[in-house]
Amino acid sequence: MKVKGIGIPVLDQDRALKFYTEKLGFVKKHDVPVSDGNRWLTVVAKEEQEGTEILLEPSPNNFEPAKVFQKALKDAGIPYTQFDVHNVQEEYERLVNLHVNFSVKPIIMGTVKIAVFDDTCGNNIQIVEML
Amino acid sequence: MTFYEAEIKRIQKICYSNDKQINTVVATRNFIYNNFEKELNLDYLSHIHFTSKYHLLRLFKRYYGITPKQYLIIRRLEKAKEYLKNGMSVSEACYNVGFETPSSFSTLFKNKIGLSPIEFQKEQLSQNDSHKYFITCANKKMKNES
Numbered sequence: 001m002k003v004k005g006i007g008i009p010v011l012d013q014d015r016a017l018k019f020y021t022e023k024l025g026f027v028k029k030h031d032v033p034v035s036d037g038n039r040w041l042t043v044v045a046k047e048e049q050e051g052t053e054i055l056l057e058p059s060p061n062n063f064e065p066a067k068v069f070q071k072a073l074k075d076a077g078i079p080y081t082q083f084d085v086h087n088v089q090e091e092y093e094r095l096v097n098l099h100v101n102f103s104v105k106p107i108i109m110g111t112v113k114i115a116v117f118d119d120t121c122g123n124n125i126q127i128v129e130m131l
Numbered sequence: 132m133t134f135y136e137a138e139i140k141r142i143q144k145i146c147y148s149n150d151k152q153i154n155t156v157v158a159t160r161n162f163i164y165n166n167f168e169k170e171l172n173l174d175y176l177s178h179i180h181f182t183s184k185y186h187l188l189r190l191f192k193r194y195y196g197i198t199p200k201q202y203l204i205i206r207r208l209e210k211a212k213e214y215l216k217n218g219m220s221v222s223e224a225c226y227n228v229g230f231e232t233p234s235s236f237s238t239l240f241k242n243k244i245g246l247s248p249i250e251f252q253k254e255q256l257s258q259n260d261s262h263k264y265f266i267t268c269a270n271k272k273m274k275n276e277s
Binding site (some may be wrong): 050075076077078079103104107108109110111114116124130131 | 133134135136139142143146147153156157160161194195258
C-alpha cells in the first residue's frame with residue numbers, strides 16, 4: 001500500500017480551490033465532476049507535482065457527522081492537518097500579507113516551529129518547520 | 132484562548148522546558164544537515180557538542196524520534212534523489228552524498244524509496260518529459276488561440 005493522497009473536508013470546493021492555489025500556492029491536479037455539483041478535486045505541491053495529492057472533499061455538506069466533526073475541531077483550534085514549510089516565519093509573513101488569519105502565531109515547540117491559520121473552508125491548518 | 136493553544140502551552144512546559152538539551156539536539160541536526168557528505172559518527176558529533184555519545188544519542192532520539200544515524204541516512208537519500216533528478220550518475224550521487232560503495236547505496240535506496248536509483252532516475256526523467264510535453268502543447272494551444 002502507498003499513501004497517494006489525503007482528504008481535507010471543505011465547506012465550499014470553489015472557495016477551497018481558490019484559497020489552496022492562490023494563497024497557499026498548490027497546483028490543481030484533478031477536477032472531475034461527480035454528482036450533485038460535487039467534484040473529485042485534488043491539488044498538489046508546486047515542487048512535488050507527482051507527490052501526495054490533497055483531496056478537497058465536500059463531505060461536510062453531504063454527511064452531517066463530518067460537518068459536526070469539522071466544526072468541533074475548528075472551534076477547539078485544532079488543526080485538521082499540517083504542511084511542511086522551509087521557514088515558518090517567512091510563510092507566516094507571506095500569508096498575513098495575503099490577509100490569511102492565524103490563530104497561532106509562529107511558536108517554537110522543542111525541535112519544531114509551528115503556526116496555525118484558518119483555511120476559510122472550515123479548517124485550521126498547521127505549518128511546520130523542523131529546527 | 133482555544134483548547135489547542137492551551138495544549139501547546141501545557142506541552143511546552145512538560146516536554147520542552149530544557150533549552151540546553153534542545154539547543155544541543157537542534158545544533159546536532161543542523162550539523163548533520165549541512166555536513167551530510169562527510170564521514171560523521173556519534174563520537175565526532177558528541178565531541179563537537181562537548182557531551183557523551185550515549186547522552187547525545189538518547190537526547191536526539193527523545194526529541195526527534197530517530198537516531199542521528201537514521202537522520203543522516205534520510206538526509207543523504209533526500210539529497211541523492213535531488214542529484215539523480217538533476218541527471219547525476221548513480222555512482223556520482225552515491226559518493227557525493229557520502230556513501231562508500233554504490234552497492235550499499237543502491238540497496239539502501241531501494242529499501243527506503245522502493246525503487247533502485249536507476250529506476251528512480253528513469254521515472255523522474257519520464258515525468259519531466261511528459262511535463263515538458265504538456266507545457267509545449269499548452270503553449271501551442273495559447274499561440275493558436277491568440
